[in-house]
Amino acid sequence: MSRTDTASPSVSVVIPVYNGERFIARAIDSVLAQSHPVADIVVVNDGSHDGTAEVLRHYGDRLTVIDVPNGGVAQARNLGLARTRGELIALLDADDVWRAHKLSAQIDALRRHPDVDFTCCDYEAVHPAIGPRDTHFEHVRRLHPPAFNRVVPRPVRTLIDINFVGTCSNVLFRRSLLGRVGLFDPRLRQAEDYDLWLRMATTGNFYLQSDVLLEKITHDDNLTLRYDETLQYHEAVLHKFHAQQNELFARDPGLQAAHTRAVADVRYQIAGLLLAKGQHREGFDWLGRSWQADRGLRHSLRCLKRLLRRTLLP
Structure with missing residues (x-):
């Protein structure tokens, strides 16, 4: 989507997965159920040794599947990004679930604000045994309130104060932004997303949507629990x-x-x-x-x- 284009933009989705047979189908199904259809879904099977590959086979040509030896989530996302073709990029972790209007709401924000390169939405953290907790932005508001539902120009200082984005699964950004700042740093085992958001904030305008458009599933296998x-x-x-x-x-x-x-x-x-x-x-x-x-x-x-x-x- 160019800055003046009003046509429906093409969206690519990248999903890295490692031993995600219990969750990956829900994540993929939530993409396929979007009210705004996607151009392509690239799933990078990052050396899984459970039943992930079998689950992915059931989707046939609705997915592009890349099988690689385990190299970490940053490398997996980079390999997936290299195979995408959409004007806009959305990321989804294998154990998270989008609500049906997630993409359409974010695309609408980019249409209304053509000077915005990056948008992220609020989300619920859900544990299967506990249920939902406070949303991410409710937590952010208590610590360092950023500006919601309006353009935030190059929010480097706010991102240094607090990682208000929080996860990969709630973002949508223009492909051109990657051309300006590069990809994920594969040397980082964690916080590779925060590293990319900081670099993006040096050159792009952000838009934080207060709508809850994602369920972030927490469980004992999550890296972020450590x-x-x-x-x-x-x-x-x-x-x-x-x-x-x-x-x-x-x-x-x-x-x-x-x-x-x-x-x-x-x-x-x-x-x-x-x-x-x-x-x-x-x-x-x-x-x-x-x-x-x-x-x-x-x-x-x-x-x-x-x-x-x-x-x-x-």
Whole structure:
């Protein structure tokens, strides 16, 4: 879809899957049930050794299936993106489910705002044994409210403050954006999506839709359930982005301050998770690193409070 085109745009969907036989059919069916039909669905079977391949065979030529040795989700998505042909790109994780009007709502947002390159929607996190919890944007609002349902120009600082996108499954973006910033970084086992969103935010305008258009399924196999490890990758992405965008940070002292706060905060969160698990040596180490990142009075008192609470507990 060009910036002035009013015709129905073509959409490609990329789904990476690793040992997803329990979930992949629901994900694919939710794409096939979209009120806006898709041009192609590319599923990358990333070295699955369960029954995933058999499930995929049932869909015949409705899918393009790429079978590769296990190389991680970033590499799988890149291989899938290389086989797509749509003007717009949507990503879906193998255990998530779109609501039927997800694509049509997002395409409508891009039509109404031709200067927008990237849109993401709200979603529910659902655990099979627990049910739905607060939506993602409800959580985001409590921490750092971004602007919803309007154009957000190049939201680098907001993304550094908080990853308001949250997942791959809720996004739709123009193919041209990838041409400007590149693909996923296959060196990252986690937070590879956050790394890409930050790069996209340096050159593209975003639109955050408050509509809940996705169910994000959480279960014991999710990578993101190992949250302390996820946060360590998040920190690595922040450092990588800073190293790659030296000129951007040099021009904007406020951005540098936001980055300092973000690094200190993510280390503080890692410390809390490790201490809660009884890993005191590692937890206190991360707490010290958090203080080293931000020695301002407010954060110093925050770190001291956590230190005293943990050392004085019986």
